[in-house]
Structure formats: C-alpha cells, structure tokens
Amino acid sequence: MYKINDYVVYGSAGVCRIVDIRQESFGDTGDREYYVLDSVYGNRMQTYIPVDNISVTMRPTLKKEEVLDLIQSLPDIDSEWIQDDNQRKVLFSEILQSCDPTRIAHLIKTIYHRQKELQELGKRLTSADSEALKTAEKLLYNEFALVLDIQIEQVIPFIAEKIPV
Numbered sequence: 001m002y003k004i005n006d007y008v009v010y011g012s013a014g015v016c017r018i019v020d021i022r023q024e025s026f027g028d029t030g031d032r033e034y035y036v037l038d039s040v041y042g043n044r045m046q047t048y049i050p051v052d053n054i055s056v057t058m059r060p061t062l063k064k065e066e067v068l069d070l071i072q073s074l075p076d077i078d079s080e081w082i083q084d085d086n087q088r089k090v091l092f093s094e095i096l097q098s099c100d101p102t103r104i105a106h107l108i109k110t111i112y113h114r115q116k117e118l119q120e121l122g123k124r125l126t127s128a129d130s131e132a133l134k135t136a137e138k139l140l141y142n143e144f145a146l147v148l149d150i151q152i153e154q155v156i157p158f159i160a161e162k163i164p165v
Contacts, residue, residue, distance in 0.1 A: 015040040079110040092132040
C-alpha cells in the first residue's frame with residue numbers, strides 16, 4: 001500500500017504524487033478507499049484510484065539506480081520496426097498503458113530509428129507514430145527528471161552524456 005506523498009506512475013497520466021488516501025462515495029458504489037493523485041507535470045487535475053483495484057496500472061517511480069541502469073541498457077535495446085500500421089498502433093498503445101519504463105524506452109528508440117530512416121528519404125513519421133513518440137517521451141522523461149532531480153529539458157542531454165557514442 002502506498003502512503004501520502006509517495007510518487008507513482010499511473011497509466012498515461014504519468015508521474016503523480018499521492019496527496020491523500022480517503023473514503024469516498026461515487027455513485028452507487030458505496031464508500032470505498034481511494035488514492036488521490038495529483039499530476040506532477042502538466043495539468044493539476046486530481047485523479048481518484050480505488051485502493052483495492054488490482055487492475056489499475058500504477059507503480060512506484062523508479063529509483064535513481066534503476067534509471068541509471070535503464071539508461072546504460074539503451075544501446076542494447078533492439079529497435080525492429082513493425083510495418084503494419086494497425087498492428088503497430090495497437091502495440092504502441094498497449095506499451096504506453098503498461099507503465100513499463102523498459103518497454104517505453106524501447107518504443108522511443110524504435111520510433112527514433114524509424115524517424116531517422118524516413119528523414120534520410122525526405123519523409124516524416126505518421127501522425128500516429130509522432131503522437132506515440134510524444135507520449136512516450138513525456139512519460140519516461142518526466143519520471144527521469146523527477147528521480148534524477150533535474151529539469152525535463154536536461155533529460156536528453158543527461159542520457160546522451162551517459163551513453164557512449
């Protein structure tokens with residue numbers, strides 16, 4: 001069970017802070033205990049997550065060592081492109097909802113490689129792929145910024161500094 005002031009990653013909302021744990025009654029469900037989440041980056045809308053809901057994709061933020069390990073593993077991540085647009089869109093959506101930082105890093109690397117290939121041909125990513133990249137970057141970079149105690153704009157230079165070229 002999480003505590004007030006714990007930081008968590010919640011689905012596509014990204015990094016959130018638990019600001020309260022309280023009983024609420026929404027509709028016909030009766031009283032239930034909820035985590036009250038505030039988004040750390042972006043909108044300040046509060047989200048209520050039932051404490052006993054095991055199907056919710058929520059996890060504690062990574063620890064600093066885990067972030068550094070993930071960054072070090074980036075060169076070893078394979079980045080094979082899926083040609084079928086629909087299959088790729090479904091997979092990217094599932095990865096973004098998973099809250100799995102390794103899978104999200106894989107997605108970012110895969111799209112970066114595809115973007116580079118297309119640029120060499122004078123082409124661009126599809127809008128769906130661009131949106132998936134934007135969402136993945138937001139999710140991963142916001143968490144890295146919080147854990148590393150740096151500004152979001154410093155995340156990419158930080159990663160570049162840690163990975164040998």
